[in-house]
Amino acid sequence: MALNPKKNAMPSQEPQVRAHNFNEVALGYTRELALDEAARCLNCKNKPCVAGCPVNIDIPGFIMKVKEEDFEGAYQVINKTSSLPAVCGRVCPQETQCESKCTMGIKFEPVGIGRLERYVADWHNANATGKAQAPAPNGHKVAIVGAGPSGLTCAGDLAKKGYAVSIFEALHKAGGVLVYGIPEFRLPKAIVAKEVETLKELGVEVATNVVIGKTLTIDELFEKGFEAVFVGSGAGLPNFMNIPGEHFKGVYSANEFLTRSNLMKAYLDDPRTPIMKGGKVIVVGGGNVAMDAARTALRLGAEEVSIVYRRSMDELPARREEVEHAEEEGIVFRLLQNPVEILGFNNPDNPRDERNGFVRGMRVIKMELGEPDEKGRRRPVPIPGSEYELEADTVVIAIGTSPNPLIKDTTKGLEVNRHGGIVVNEDGLTSREGVYAGGDAVTGAATVISAMGAGKVAAAAIDEYLSKK
Numbered sequence: 001m002a003l004n005p006k007k008n009a010m011p012s013q014e015p016q017v018r019a020h021n022f023n024e025v026a027l028g029y030t031r032e033l034a035l036d037e038a039a040r041c042l043n044c045k046n047k048p049c050v051a052g053c054p055v056n057i058d059i060p061g062f063i064m065k066v067k068e069e070d071f072e073g074a075y076q077v078i079n080k081t082s083s084l085p086a087v088c089g090r091v092c093p094q095e096t097q098c099e100s101k102c103t104m105g106i107k108f109e110p111v112g113i114g115r116l117e118r119y120v121a122d123w124h125n126a127n128a129t130g131k132a133q134a135p136a137p138n139g140h141k142v143a144i145v146g147a148g149p150s151g152l153t154c155a156g157d158l159a160k161k162g163y164a165v166s167i168f169e170a171l172h173k174a175g176g177v178l179v180y181g182i183p184e185f186r187l188p189k190a191i192v193a194k195e196v197e198t199l200k201e202l203g204v205e206v207a208t209n210v211v212i213g214k215t216l217t218i219d220e221l222f223e224k225g226f227e228a229v230f231v232g233s234g235a236g237l238p239n240f241m242n243i244p245g246e247h248f249k250g251v252y253s254a255n256e257f258l259t260r261s262n263l264m265k266a267y268l269d270d271p272r273t274p275i276m277k278g279g280k281v282i283v284v285g286g287g288n289v290a291m292d293a294a295r296t297a298l299r300l301g302a303e304e305v306s307i308v309y310r311r312s313m314d315e316l317p318a319r320r321e322e323v324e325h326a327e328e329e330g331i332v333f334r335l336l337q338n339p340v341e342i343l344g345f346n347n348p349d350n351p352r353d354e355r356n357g358f359v360r361g362m363r364v365i366k367m368e369l370g371e372p373d374e375k376g377r378r379r380p381v382p383i384p385g386s387e388y389e390l391e392a393d394t395v396v397i398a399i400g401t402s403p404n405p406l407i408k409d410t411t412k413g414l415e416v417n418r419h420g421g422i423v424v425n426e427d428g429l430t431s432r433e434g435v436y437a438g439g440d441a442v443t444g445a446a447t448v449i450s451a452m453g454a455g456k457v458a459a460a461a462i463d464e465y466l467s468k469k
Contacts, residue, residue, distance in 0.1 A: 005108035008037045010115055015328035019298050022184040022267035025325060026090070029112075034119040037112050038066040044103050049113060052101035054453030055082050055153070059098055059113055066116060075124040078117060083156030083199065084149065084452065086125060086191045087178060089118025092449040093319050125194050132201040138162035140466045143226040145212045145407070148176020149448045150439030151232030152199060153455030154462075159202040161463055166226070168210040176234055177440075178448070180259045181289070183296050184267035213406035218414075218435060227469065228434045228462045231422060232455060235401040235440035241284070245342030246397070250277075250359035254285065254293040254398035261296050276300045279393030282362055283307050284339055286315075289445070290398035291322040294331050297396065305331050306390070310338040310367050310380040336367045338380065340387060342395055361391045401445045411435075419444055428458030436462055 011027040012018070018025050029037065041063040049059040058077050065074035078085045094114035102110035140163050144151045147169035155165045173179050175192040200206065210216060212233070221229055238253030240246050252260075257275060260266075264273035281297040283290050286309035294305045307326070309316060312335050316323060327333070343361040347353040366386035369378035403420045415423040415431035421444055422437040424430050430437050438454025440446055 003040050007109040007112045008033045019329040022299055024188055025185050028122055029115055029119045034066060034116060037116055038063050040104060040111050042103050048101040048103060049098040052098040054449050055456050057081050063116060071120055071123040074120040083153050084195050085117055086121035087195060088449060089114050089121055090187050091182060093447055132198050134203040135162045137164060141226045142462060143221045143229045146176060146232040146234055147174035147206060148232055148234050149178060150451035150455035153452040154230045154459045155204045156199050157456055157459035159204045166205045168212055169208045170211045172208050174206045180262045183292050213410040218411045227466055230458050231407060231437040231441055232439045233407055233441045235403045235445045237402045237404045239400045239402060240397055241339060243339055243341055245344055248342055248344035248359045249357050251342060251395045254289045254396050255401055257293050257396045266300060277394055278303050280304045280391050281394045282392045283396045283398055285398030287317045288319055288322055291318045291326050293396045293398050295326055298329060306334050307331060308334045308337050308339060308364060312336055315377055337364045338367050340365050359392055359395055361389050363387055363389050403441045427461035428454060429461060
């Protein structure tokens with residue numbers, strides 16, 4: 001039978017429907033679609049796709065199980081190296097990682113690896129009845145700072161080896177960016193909760209509302225008997241543009257905007273949150289977080305949502321799928337434009353005018369692309385005399401985040417770089433013996449799967465370190 005040259009499309013909600021609800025956009029493969037997609041895998045002996053996976057999932061191995069309709073077996077293959085398969089199947093940029101290495105992709109479209117991973121994980125979550133079995137304790141204790149993707153991955157890998165693992169999370173639920181950053185329509189909270197519950201079944205303890213650096217310090221964790229510490233505290237410090245007007249009411253960082261939406265459960269029916277506004281919303285930035293903020297604003301009742309980005313569509317860093325979904329939903333892309341100033345209301349004739357101090361618009365300047373910068377992207381150059389104004393009731397700045405300095409400031413001997421990221425070696429070891437780090441706390445804002453990869457590397461290094469004690 002001839003192989004299908006095209007990847008099976010992902011069933012999704014219709015754009016005009018999903019733009020007004022927080023239900024998951026992608027509906028997932030049916031059994032028939034999953035089997036048809038799995039049949040496209042060539043089961044290459046050299047497994048190039050595995051080399052493209054930051055957590056080294058045996059991709060041909062799990063897809064072979066799908067072909068055999070052994071979906072639980074497929075899940076167990078994935079679970080050997082990934083603690084968050086249902087998450088990865090939804091938010092990982094497979095198109096630039098495993099799928100970019102797929103042999104089928106040389107002449108045809110690559111195999112939909114991420115879509116198959118999601119199907120397998122969802123099948124397991126819907127059908128598995130038993131609990132994960134905790135291994136025999138090995139007598140060692142490890143502390144994890146932060147319950148985001150790097151921390152959860154590190155915890156899962158260590159728990160499977162018999163370590164007594166305790167996660168300390170600053171907020172009131174485990175998940176980090178998976179819960180507070182990524183919107184419900186891309187990653188349902190129930191999916192994350194299920195993955196965390198599986199880790200708890202392995203014996204992982206999760207202590208929430210504990211701010212390391214305030215409630216406890218890293219030194220105090222060692223005093224409590226922990227033999228190693230992994231710092232996966234993320235990058236929760238938002239970056240701003242430092243342009244006039246960023247102080248006006250109605251200006252948010254994307255970090256605050258998305259966290260407010262998730263904390264206040266704006267995804268539920270009939271929600272109530274101060275960030276729910278009509279009018280016009282401008283989101284500054286072109287990454288995945290900018291797409292999330294723009295699409296969230298639309299679902300919160302905005303009449304028009306625009307993305308202002310200083311380069312062209314070709315340079316837009318967000319996943320192509322997310323950009324296409326945003327376009328389908330009616331998000332306006334104002335490309336080759338850059339903010340100069342955020343404009344606010346000021347009625348001198350009526351100091352009590354309730355609009356005073358609130359955003360009313362943005363002044364932008366048009367850009368053109370010049371010579372490539374150090375990363376190879378063409379540098380945006382302002383066009384003199386091209387400034388003009390846009391109306392806005394809300395502005396969301398989505399230009400990245402940096403690590404919070406709290407842990408650095410409360411931990412002696414912990415080296416950081418000029419961006420505030422914790423300095424580590426290739427194994428995730430910091431300048432402090434027994435202290436490891438990974439994910440956004442090291443790199444600044446990056447992808448979920450890269451954070452998971454860092455957690456996995458650190459777990460292996462911690463295991464080697466403690467096995468010698």
